[in-house]
Amino acid sequence: MSVLADKIEQFILHKLLEEDEENIVLRRNELADELDCAPSQISYVLSTRFSNDKGYLVESRRGSGGFVRIIRLTPKKQDRTPAPLKETLPAVNITMEDLDVLLYRLIKSKSLTNREAILLHHTFEALFDEVDEPQRMAVIGRILRSLNLH
Structure with a gap:
């Protein structure tokens, strides 16, 4: 194959x-x-x-x-992000809809419980409301990597 x-x-x-x-x-x-x-x-x-x-x-x-x-999820060509942030940023702008789809898939695959997904959803919502994009993407990237779902 x-x-x-x-x-x-x-x-x-x-x-x-x-x-x-x-x-x-x-x-x-x-x-x-x-x-x-x-x-x-x-x-x-x-x-x-x-x-x-x-x-x-x-x-x-x-x-x-x-x-x-x-x-x-690869860096764009004109990446002017300071070096310390580059390691933590996802390369694309992730929307709340993208995150909700991901959370739904994780629930269906039993990688997350409903409660955990709801908590993550509210965390992501707060990030979108309160944090500027570069820092928001860095935090979201860290959260997603820390789930260690492989």
Whole structure:
């Protein structure tokens, strides 16, 4: 499967490079049809080669209207952030909606309890209301990394 997995990975990376945005949205079934493989093989590549460790955030919804959103968490070209903050900042601007989707996925995968997710949601809301963006992203990045969900 590694040759097919390589082909799928290269296709997705090419799509990411084509786009001017930090993320792409793909339809799993259409991608599987285009690459002549099963949708489960797409899922395998997404989970093994596009993980948080490798600098990606993947959101997936199944069903007829389902999609896969891949967000690249790499620094932008013109990064003028002071050196001490660079290590703690996520590379993209994360919205509350993104965080809520992530919290929902963590609840579904039983990585977080409902109570923990609610506490994190309120923490993130307070950060969005009270803290400027560079510091907010640094704190959110630290919180997400400290969850150690691998």
